[in-house]
Amino acid sequence: MTTQIKICGLSTPETMDAAIDAGATHVGLVHYEKSPRHIELEDAAKLRRRVPEGVKLVLVTVAMQPQYLARCYEALRPDVIQFHGSETPEWMALVRKTIKTETWRALGLREAATLERARQFEDCCDLLLFDAPAKSLPGGNGVSFQWDLLQGWEPFMPWALAGGLTPDNVAAAIATTGAPLVDASSGLETAPGEKSVDLIRAFCEAVRSA
Numbered sequence: 001m002t003t004q005i006k007i008c009g010l011s012t013p014e015t016m017d018a019a020i021d022a023g024a025t026h027v028g029l030v031h032y033e034k035s036p037r038h039i040e041l042e043d044a045a046k047l048r049r050r051v052p053e054g055v056k057l058v059l060v061t062v063a064m065q066p067q068y069l070a071r072c073y074e075a076l077r078p079d080v081i082q083f084h085g086s087e088t089p090e091w092m093a094l095v096r097k098t099i100k101t102e103t104w105r106a107l108g109l110r111e112a113a114t115l116e117r118a119r120q121f122e123d124c125c126d127l128l129l130f131d132a133p134a135k136s137l138p139g140g141n142g143v144s145f146q147w148d149l150l151q152g153w154e155p156f157m158p159w160a161l162a163g164g165l166t167p168d169n170v171a172a173a174i175a176t177t178g179a180p181l182v183d184a185s186s187g188l189e190t191a192p193g194e195k196s197v198d199l200i201r202a203f204c205e206a207v208r209s210a
């Protein structure tokens, strides 16, 4: 099965185009002021126009207020909203009723028990995104978790793998976990928030060769 690729934290036309040309199935924009990858709505809307049909735009949010979330949705019409904070299953369920788009819930995976707790999100989002546990930021810390926690796990819904993925380690991550979708951000940067076209290309190539 072909592994899907999300390149996240894009903020310039050049890197957005590079991700799309390199074969990303998903491109991500982070709208979270504390992040070095934060992009203002107006700039995000300009990048959104570069995304062709067939490639999904993912908006990464962290515990956003409902009214502001609705405003972001109207401005960008993302194909996916990624929730990367402490959003509860009840809150996710409410969002699902009011905003008709695909939703992902990120979960920091520290121990096997988290995989059990993940079940509470089964009916209130479309995909679980396993990432390393939060550090200074809720995500985008460039840190991998113990991938073998996912070995033998039986997925009960669509899922994806994030956390410190790079062109050098993504093949091993796929081999260990069987991830159907891999998501990379800070591992494709030369400095926080500065994406590298070469690293984006190398990552997509490494996923295809895995």
Ligand SMILES: O=C(O)c1ccccc1N[C@@H]1O[C@H](COP(=O)(O)O)[C@@H](O)[C@H]1O
Pocket (backbone or CB within 6 Å): 008, 009, 028, 030, 032, 035, 036, 037, 038, 060, 061, 062, 084, 131, 137, 138, 139, 140, 141, 142, 143, 162, 163, 164, 165, 183, 184, 185, 186, 187
């Ligand atoms: O990228 C960020 O700055 C960010 C901020 C707040 C929440 C999530 C964020 N990024 C997402 O975190 C994962 C893992 O990223 P990394 O490859 O370890 O840097 C990914 O989904 C990013 O989109």
